[in-house]
Amino acid sequence: MSSVAPSGPLDPDTVPLASRQDGRYPRPQLVRRDWVDLCGPWDFRHDDGDTGREEGWATGLPSPRTITVPFPPESEASGIAEPGFHPVVWYARTLGRDELAAAGHGPRRPRLLLHFGAVDHSAQVWIDGRFVGQHEGGHTPFTLDVTALLTDGSDADEHLLVVRAEDDPHDVTLPRGKQDWHEDAHAIWYRRTTGIWQTVWLEAVPTGAIDAVRWTPAGPTASALSVRFRGPVPDGARLRIALRFDERDEDLGSTEWDATHSHPTLDVTVPVARQRNGQAEDELTWSPETPRLVDAVLTLVDTDGRVLDVVGSYLGIRSVGVGGGRFLLNRQPYTMRSVLDQAFWPQSHLAAPHPLAHRQEVELVKALGFNAVRLHQKIEDPRFLYWADRLGVLVWGEAPNAYEFSPTAVQRLTTEWIAAVERDVSHPSIVTWVPLNESWGIQHVVTDPAQQAYARALVDLTRALDPSRPVVSNDGWEQQDTDIVTIHDYEGDGAVLARTYADETARTRALEGLAPSGHPQFVGGAVDRGQPVMLTEFGGVRFRPAGHGQDGWGYTSATDGPDWIARVAALHDAVRASSFLAGSCWTQLTDTMQETNGLLAADRSPKVPIEQIRRAVTGG
Template identity: 70%
Template sequence: MSSLDGTVAAPLSPPRPSSRLPRASDQDGSYPRPQMLRGAWADLDGTWSFRNTGDDPAWRTGFPDARDIVVPFPPESPASGIDEPGFHPVVWYARTITRAELDAAGYGGAAPRLLLHFGAVDHRARVWVDGQFIGEHEGGHTPFTLDVTEALGTDPDTAHTLVVRAEDDPHDVTQPRGKQDWHEHPHAIWYRRTTGIWQTVWLEAVPTASIAGLRWTNVDHATMRLTVRLSGERPAGARVRITARWHEGDEDLATVEAVVPVHAHEVEVVVPVARQQNGQAEDELVWSPETPRLVDAVVSLLPAEGPEPLDAVSSYFGVRTVGVDGGAFLLNGRAYDVRSVLNQGYWPESHLAAPSRQALRREVELIKELGFTAARNHQKIEDPRFLYWADRLGLLVWGEAPGAYAFSPLAVQRLVREWMDAVERDASHPSIVTWVPANESWGVQHVATDPAQQAYARSLADVTRALDPTRPVISNDGWEHTNSDIVTVHDYEGDGARLATTYADDAARTALLGGRGPADRRILVGGAVDEGQPVMLTEFGGVDFQPGAKREDGWGYTSAVDDDDWVARITALYDGVRASAFLAGSCWTQLTDTVQETNGLLNADRTPKVPIERIRAAVTGR
């Protein structure tokens, strides 16, 4: 074993497949699973057959009188080609899988198992291949994978029919749904629905024994831990090898290599980062918004003898730590002022699905150009490719669960299961720095007084910590916290001077946390007390501004009359935040106009309402 100090002890021969693997830190944003890449895959997005009327079991082999839909855009959206925003409780999809797509996925020979991946299907999916039931999944925001090998038969030239049935009850508020409206038309702060397939569908061939998952964990500032999950028959004497390289452009600056034996279907590899041990060169390697350095890795499953791998994937990680101490949010051990924007991740043409893969990169770029260091992805488990660009370009991200709106055993089971899957999917991304399993008491409407709901809020935060003890957890963003590592407040006061008074000093902090806050909500409930946690203003602003013709249904929490008034309001509110002696961060509402909400810094099409330099100056104070 060696460490990231520029040397390699006892180097092993590099696995031949790794030369065909893309460098994970320098991908183009197309691969649907950006932290575990193989060299071959087949994208199944594009035109599928579609039915959204009727529900016939005979359709599992295909269906007549179908319409065309463009996957992965939901049928409610214009981009899908369906553009019917009403209720769709059951929808059906079908397409042919061709021999060319099987070849593109690398199927056959050394990769005899074929995996079918779904990025997200809202809410419950059942899948058939050539009429054979393959599997099902519940949870509208998390991925699932099905092994379809046995359904393909033995004829290599046969085309195969893939059918998906998606069920999404628009009135079921026990489903984690986030900002998706249960009314037919958007009302208040809720938007049009996203039903069915809304993230990429793709094929990937793997060996009989394969790497099924990776989990990178920042143990401390000088140690990473990799958990490798394996699938299939475990060969006797098998080993896992990791080779990690830190690049500056095309130059290799440091390398680590380790090999460990396989004794179970999960293998842990400790990766020491030697040049971090004493701290003198720490800033040359750590990840932050200012220096988003990523370390590339190749993970290989080796047989008992010889260097030729049974399977190999490429990945990346970032060396960084996050935490809280002394009322501050810490990034890499130092106090860091979190300047965040609320990002709904919603596009008028495609709803929760991004209109293109390039749009995910542009979203990150725009957030940074506006002067923000962080994004609170609101009520949405975002496409992993957004997180890749946040990792690569340098943007802190708040990982947040889409809320349900009922408190019942079914609602609890659904949200906990989906949230656990989301944390597992995203925990390796260095950009994610905190977890938010609940927002504004949605799904726990009486958490201020109901012991059962308090127990749920506490347990939801604690199970998040159990899954990932390396990041702060917020039990209920906005108010009515039970056991939060960061106390967050939502305050839409429109007067900057009043905002400055509310958050002025330690006396103001004591008054805020000890009584009722904005919206007449208690900040701490269920026996929670002020333990010196950081306090952040995680929703504020929300100033309506509509350049040009006014929309009658457009609104914000306050309104501006023209460009100068709008910029002045933003500046005054930020001046109030900057004047605080104790706020550790803030989150402006919001990035873009979204459906009826016209309180974005950008229009719905992502164009700025005034020159972007003016917005940035108001946000940053410079």
């Protein structure tokens, strides 16, 4: 797949509106006109004996099979469909001159960047047998400058790109989320994802280029912007920032800043909405009900006004926080009605089966009556976040946890979490960060001061990286310095659930002693500070309609469709009846492998008419 337009001169007028992209672009908040999608057929080999490096596979794979990238080899969509233990895998494909040209390569854009959306867990990369670089962290992106190897003056029409990926299924220090360490999926764990599972793509950039942008709300009429540059910025260079609200066909003005001394970053405050007698400051406010996005075109120019680089981006004007026992959106109490999403597909596992699937997933969340989604134990493809931004769904960003507490596990999760927050911090849809869930990787946090320190450190680290959002310390279990107190309760009787969370007396009782899971609600000296309380896992009612295979697993069970939807409604009614719950998260959006407790089947079809589910969820 090639880029959206042919290569040509750099021109701000040719940059597509980032807020109106079609959902294919792998980095939706920093868009260039020219790029090349390298997904599709690649050569592939398992390397169970880990002999490939010694045998010279970096120069070509012997007797390769064909895999369809970016689908993991465990999945049917990949064409390999071997879910057993294969800790080392290799990939190879050629890069041709036409692909370099389609990426925009030329005198104005001489640098070639090779991007990987995610490779689980570690990757090593070669071009024409020459080592390019490596990366560790199976859920976060990395970029390699491959200019020297693809433009070395040779007459070669093609270059060989080779990737080696390693993901030890038995290494419980890896941040792995729901990936099973057993050969077959069991209980609440699913098939593994090894190797490439997000987009591989190529783009050409100028010698001095815009490398990253970060938008942070700065009040109702402005946004803080941090721009990171790659390569030298010439003396006298300036950065122009032009804003537009396409929904209203309105230019919001532009500003210009001196970029000469900004390497590697330029930090500015950009006015977004000009007040009209103080009455219109919320005209551009983002929320699930009004998902308004402001487009930005960032143009780097030299002293003669010549365009050095130009990118499209977008931002959302909104604020989030907590206060008075409530979650606050744009300074007003907002009840979060969320659903847990494993974001796992039967045919392609953690990789979406096609780019449009991200839009369809967000549309289903809204159609079912939810205003929020908790992405569970997964750092999702940023194209999902784009659709959440554009269509209006709140997102809880959550780390895939390791299963062991050790210095290695601490280092790995911390490194990957920093990269995840950095990647996603500008998305207005993300409103809460969750670095830990149910004490995974900190199983002895009740008694171990080291594990308590680690959990607190992750919260403070997240706040240091992004002070603009609430942080949940350990979702559902054994919390310390948390901005939202979260409870997991899979009581199946709506009347019992209603009594448990009825009023302030019930609130006090719920936060003292043991949680429904049998674990202490607070540890390490933490106490209730009046934070919002949310029921962030409940429901989990098992039901699989006729024709959808055999029944699997759930926390409670329904006998048929009417019984199931009655249970869904009764449990949601109980949450709505509470005088203190600030939000909830239903388990779960879809059936996932052996778990049949979704509102939708694994193929995303509703188990009963979707209007019935929506009425049960919303009460209307």
